[in-house]
Amino acid sequence: MDEVGPDYSKSGCYEWLLPFADLQPVFEKLELERGLESSVVVVGCGTSDLSKDLHLALGFHQVLSIDNDEAVIRHMKARHRDLKGLTFALGDLTVYSEVVVDGNADLVVDKSTLDCLLCSDAAAGLICCVYRMLRAGGFYVVISFHDTDFLVSLLSMAFDLIGLVDLQRRVGPPVRALTLRKKEIEGLDEVSPRRAVQQLREQLRAFEAGRLEAAPLLSSERKQALEAAWPHDETDAKTFPIPLSVDEAYGLLFTDAEKREYAKADFQSDLSDFRTTSEADAVAATLQLVEKLETLLRKESQTAEKGARGSGVNIPVGTKPVQTLLQTLVREWAAEGLQERKACFDKLLGALDSHLTKAGRVLVPACSLGRLAFEVSCRGHSVEACESRLLQWFGMELLRQNGQAEVLRPQPFALNTCNRLKFSDNHRVTAMPDVTIEEGRLPRQHFGEFITLYDRSDAKESFDCLLTSYALDLCPNVFRFVRTAAHVVRPGGVRFRRSPVRRVARMARAGLLVKLLGDVLGNALTGHYEKGKPTSEARTAERKKNCLECITKLLEAVVGPGDLLSSDVRAEFAAEAYAAWGSCKACIAAKQAKLPQKGTDFAKYNENEIEHDFTTSGPFRAFAHAIVNRQQKLDEGFFQAFVERLKQFVGDPKLGDDDFQAMAIELNTIAALCAGVRAFCAATGYEAPPLPAKPNPCKPGRFLRVSDYSTGPLQTNRVIAWVPTLPASQLRKDVPERFGIDASMWAFAGANPHGPTSKASAAPLTCWEFLKIMDVMYVPFQDAPRFLKVPGKDRTLNRGQLEVAAADYTSGKACNF
Known part of the structure; x- marks a missing residue:
């Protein structure tokens, strides 16, 4: 199932600053050398329709959109899955990322992403990444509400200003659209592009530090003036600030120019959200759950280490496994994950109910936090499960010991502040489990890989059904998984699995490589168990002869x-x-x-x-x-x-x-x-x-x-490979006719005519x-x-x-x- 995050599908697109209609003239004036064949990159795309408008309204064939929020990228891929000219990629554009392709982009579009990063020390990283990805003479279009002189001073180190348009909004400060061209920077290291970018980053950071030192966001003079202006109550030789109303505080805190950019209604809304809960409270609530897990880990540490050594499983390192655990808890054991569970588990459980009409033995490999195994157990079946990821295994044990409904109340989104629709999204309580886990209903699970635990003689034909939810995708050896599944299921038994392989197979045109997986995983998991006549010697010999020919x-x-x-x-x-x-x-x-x-x-x-x-x-x-x-x-x-x-x-x-x-x-x-x-x-x-x-x-x-x-130069898309490829649309029309190339097989990687066909397509x-x-x-x-x-x-x-x-x-x- 997908990663847990805000449900952007219900909120539509969110256009920051201005809609595309107001910005379209800016792009129509650009004189791009490769025209509509130009490689366009949108940085910090969010849920805006800007990428779609660049593709449909202006006709650019290839638009790559990058954002550092996984939920956003997932949502945008789903929303625009029928637009083959749009690509969405997850990446952090403030660091040297592999998502950024050196010297490949003709046009980079930045709609207020730089504005956001100027509030931190990450703006230099974005500017460097844009500089890297642009080819010589490439264009950088910046839409921003910052002062023009400041933007020009900041960006002039790497870009030449060639166009400026002031755009008025109905509400809020005016917006500037700057069109800039990448320039060759004298004095940068010509031998190493990475070193050159590092030098540029150092210059930009020095500029930013000097700007903040010259005009800090809250200078000491401004702070002293506010403290002096704030009413005080002097009692017993002590001075106490007097609480003010919202109107009085707003009037005192902000200058007239700041009030024009930050309306009182916005101030009241932010203040209300901040009073409801704080970041610290939200983090503390989540830490309570993590501390429960830590206590369990310490108590069972010897068992964990022994199991990990015996099963060849690595002990998790870093914060990512903990974040994954929190996401999976929400997905499997909270009301917020209901729709995702229904989309996956209902099909599996429906198939189980129709084929296993009486109580039987069911095996659930890679059971994660055990929700699927729990649902099977509630149907009266005897369930056995296994899990090889250490934190997932202990997470299931945590649920076993905290089975009362909604006893765990973390706020798991507190540490991810990117692309939230409103302040309260970060601090909402997610109660779990959403149902009471009665004693004995959550099956005991073995710790280790399915193919290691069950590829044994004593496990042969010991289950009536094998039920998997994405276990196949996690398995290190798919074909050994299939073989082990056939080994453990009794004659006449069944296996159901939920996997994206079939979805991918439907998406491919001829799908030869994907069809290989689709047929093996689909037909082998059904027909593989059916008895049939063995292949004849004559047919085997004929196949060998044909193969060698x-x-x-x-x-x-x-x-x-x-x-x-x-x-x-x-x-x-x-x-x-x-x-x-x-x-x-x-x-x-x-x-x-x-x-x-x-x-x-x-x-x-x-x-x-x-x-x-x-x-x-x-x-x-x-x-x-x-x-x-x-x-x-x-x-x-x-x-x-x-x-x-x-x-x-x-x-x-x-x-x-x-x-x-x-x-x-x-x-x-x-x-x-x-x-x-x-x-x-x-x-x-x-x-x-x-x-x-x-x-x-x-x-x-x-x-x-x-x-x-x-018909054009080779293309490099590092999301796919670092070697250049030949998009299907660029193959000259006479080549397939002259050399007998089957076009349906040539485009086997997908129906997108502007995408690469294979790493060998050049x-x-x-x-x-x-x-x-x-x-x-x-x-x-x-x-x-x-x-x-x-x-x-x-x-x-x-x-x-x-x-x-x-x-x-x-x-x-x-x-x-």
Whole structure:
């Protein structure tokens, strides 16, 4: 279920300062180099319709909106799920965040976000993040109620002012819309962009500190004047301030200029809310619950540590697990979580009631705080549960010991002040549990992972039903979870699960990758238990023959000409990757020793410190070893090192960064294909066929530059990946026709034509080979249900068994991969 937070769905949008109609002329005057193809970012989007209006009213194809409130982002994604040009991301724009893409944005829009941060010391961080994300000459539009001279002085360090519009409001101070352009800052470190931004941050903070020192929000003179003006009662040589009415206090505290910006009605409302409860009271109320949990933890610490050691479960560290616990308490055991529970639990319990008509044994893995298990127990069933998250396990014990209705009364939203609709949202009491938990109704739960606790002979066929709510999504090994579920349910038993996988499957167009999960998790969890005739030897042999033929065709494509690279370059690189997979002893030794240490430049270490078992003399052979044997170590630095090596090798000054990055992605995909074939053959027991001979004479790549197959530059969206991708909308129309690309499979990552298709899409022809092999080697998805219903180890191309076999193999049975 979703994270608990304010229900923004009932409040609609909230427009701060001005509606879009008043701001539209400001954006229409912008002269963006890429026009409607420009990358637009809205910082601190809140629940405003600004992002939607930029997309629909002005026609910008891509609008990324960022906010640091998870509930807001969740709500905005749901509200705009049908608008494929809008993307919403969670991120803190006051720090160096991965959400921010360096030099990618053409336009950044800030509607009073800077105003909010100027009340703290975080404004410098926002300005630096905006500076980083804008490409050279990019635009920054700031809508603010602050004084123009102050804003210009603050932002002139990083931006040139090119436009200013004063906008009047019916109520409140006037608003300024500043249009600024990113400028090159002299004196900043040119070698390190991060260091340059840090220098800018230091300058901005120095400016802000000087401003506050020169004009503090409450100067000592102002404070002394207020104290002197406030009426006092002198009694027994002591002076006491006399309480004033709200009207008198308002008149005394604020100047005429401040009153124009802060109406008396607003002052009265804030004062009323503040009197009702305080932040300290709210925190104290929540701490009472946390202290109860701490007492229980200390009492049961030995049990917890023993359980954690025995089950391979980590003890939680930091405040995030506690926040998650509070959210889950509200979701499962408070009236505020009723709608979320109904959306999830009612379907599960309805299915249980229809299939298990008499009392039976029910297992609830990953039971969280036990509400689902409690509801099953109230239906008269014998329930067993397990939970591997330590605080969730103890939280259930806390509820067992405090089962009286509404005995716990924390105020869990007190510490999150962002994007609340009103002051009282932070201080509302959330009573829990919402029902009385009668003794014996909350089942005892085992501590540990489901797949560890129940993958034993004594648990075989011991339950009539297995009921899960998102347990599948938390499990570290999905396919082992499925296998363990089949192991514990009796013949004829049933398993129900609530998971977002099906929702995702419906969202994808062709959904090949998602269909793999959807079919395995959907059909394997139903048909997997049905008895059927085993696959015939003839059909198994036919499948093997077809599969090997498919692999041979793939390998012929791998050593042939590609997108930008010739057949000679591809064949030499493929030969190294195909031979290196699982056989380079130096790679395996470094992996087992967990080398290099964190923070080491992996690209340099891989090339200079490891004595690889090379089979070729190619310039990229060390990169091939790293890609097929050390996938978890590949990072942005490795990719950039690969790009630089290509620049040295090719040496063509006419080519640009996009061209070399596409070449690197092309070779990465070749290595992935080679590793995929080797892993597939190892998992199925097939003998890996030899790599075909390269074409003679050499054949050049099909394209000279990226612009030959793309209508625009490659796009980088770090929310998805740090490598550049090719949006489906940018693939030239003649390319699918010339090379037989199925458009429905090409857009397999979703229906958004402006989104990336895959991390390999920057090299479209090589990516297409990857997509074709998936459909053949993993059974066409429309045929999967029939194969999944056939038990037995002879189903060589069953998706579920193949993935389980591959997972087992690569997790340690062969070369510790």
